[in-house]
Amino acid sequence: MPAQNRTDLETRSRALFDASVAAVDMRVQSRLNVARHAALDAVAGSRWRRHRMPMLTAAAGVAAAALIAVALWSTWPPGTPSTPIGAADGRAGLEDLDIVVASGSDDALDPMRDDVDFYAWVAAGADRTAADDHG
Amino acid sequence: MARFVTLAPAAMTWEGPTTGFEDAALDHAKELDKFLADVERRAFRIAQFGLRDVDDALDVVQDAMLKLVRHYAARPSAEWRPLFYRILQNGVRDVQRRRALRKRLMGWLPGPKHDAEGTARDPMEDAADPGPDGPQRLMQAEAIERLEALLRALPARQREAFMLRNLEGLDVAETALAMRCSEGSVKTHYSRAVHSLRAQLGEVW
The missing domain is CATH 1.10.1740 (Rna Polymerase Sigma Factor; Chain: A)
Structure with missing residues (x-):
């Protein structure tokens, strides 16, 4: 508010207030200084975190990834296929089925196939017996 | 060797975004x-x-x-x-x-610390000697105490308007921003505060 527009009451109350501000003692002034520096330090710390932490986080992430990779590589048994175990099992099953199908015969699928000669011999024996009986 | 000579000034004069x-x-x-x-x-x-x-x-x-x-x-x-x-x-x-x-x-x-009326410590007791001694200092202390008492008796919004406008010297727009109200409201609150204070202090001041 411009000074020339102030009434006496406004001017005097302002002067009184200014005098009381000037009279603030050193103990209070010291605590105000501490409070101000604490506030500024707080924002300085948060700004440091805001701008520095992403770089530190990225570096830590890269380091962690490298560490995990090294650990996996060093603990992997030599000669072990690099494919996952489940996938290897599934592939082996498919290969076995291919072998069976590609064999061109159904021996493996017909359990009676190995006994055909035996049944033929039994049948021949039965025929001879019948001939002897009639003869 | 020549390469180092070439690179050194560039490294010394480089100002990256971090420095800025x-x-x-x-x-x-x-x-x-x-x-x-x-x-x-x-x-x-x-x-x-x-x-x-x-x-x-x-x-x-x-x-x-x-x-x-x-x-x-x-x-x-x-x-x-x-x-x-x-x-x-x-x-x-x-x-x-x-x-x-x-x-x-x-x-x-x-x-007593939280008794807002009457028994709380006088703020002037915590103030250092501003310069003038004796009666003048006492009169000043009494005057500020009287002003504080009258300000406390004002409605909160009138008190805020008076303190921000007159004691702190904020203009109307700044006071409106500080009080989260319109500039018209600031003028009204302030005018009523001055009127009320003058009615009570006019005879003394």
């Missing part, structure tokens, strides 16, 4: 520090007017500084002043509300 950022942050921090140093004592007295307690007033000022720096430091410096006083007034009101609630709930406990 740090310079800007340093300037900003200095500006903020200067602003807070300019207003801290006046803010303390404003808070002390409303709270009549040195420790509570200091706590409110410290909280206002912290909030301004945390939330509004990036705003244009011209806005800091009304924003700071808005935070300060909110802090004063919060303490007053807590006191009123505590008084209602635990009124039976003795607590």
Whole structure:
């Protein structure tokens, strides 16, 4: 508010207030200084975190990834296929089925196939017996 | 060898974004520090007017500084002043509300520190000698005490308008921002405050 527009009451109350501000003692002034520096330090710390932490986080992430990779590589048994175990099992099953199908015969699928000669011999024996009986 | 000679000046004169950022942050921090140093004592007295307690007033000022720096430091410096006083007034009101609630709930406990009416310590007792001695100092202390008492008796919005406009010297727009109201409301509150104070102080002053 411009000074020339102030009434006496406004001017005097302002002067009184200014005098009381000037009279603030050193103990209070010291605590105000501490409070101000604490506030500024707080924002300085948060700004440091805001701008520095992403770089530190990225570096830590890269380091962690490298560490995990090294650990996996060093603990992997030599000669072990690099494919996952489940996938290897599934592939082996498919290969076995291919072998069976590609064999061109159904021996493996017909359990009676190995006994055909035996049944033929039994049948021949039965025929001879019948001939002897009639003869 | 020639390669090092060529590279060295470039390395020495290079100014990366980090350096520029740090310079800007340093300037900003200095500006903020200067602003807070300019207003801290006046803010303390404003808070002390409303709270009549040195420790509570200091706590409110410290909280206002912290909030301004945390939330509004990036705003244009011209806005800091009304924003700071808005935070300060909110802090004063919060303490007053807590006191009123505590008084209602635990009124039976003795607590001269939190007695807002009458028995609290006179703020002038904490003030150092401003210069004039004897009777003049006493008259000044009495005058400020009388002014404080009358300001406390005003409705809250009138008191805020008077303190921000007259004692702190904010203009109407800044006061409106600090009080979160229209400029017309500021003028109305202020006019009523002056009228009320003049009615009671006119004979003395």
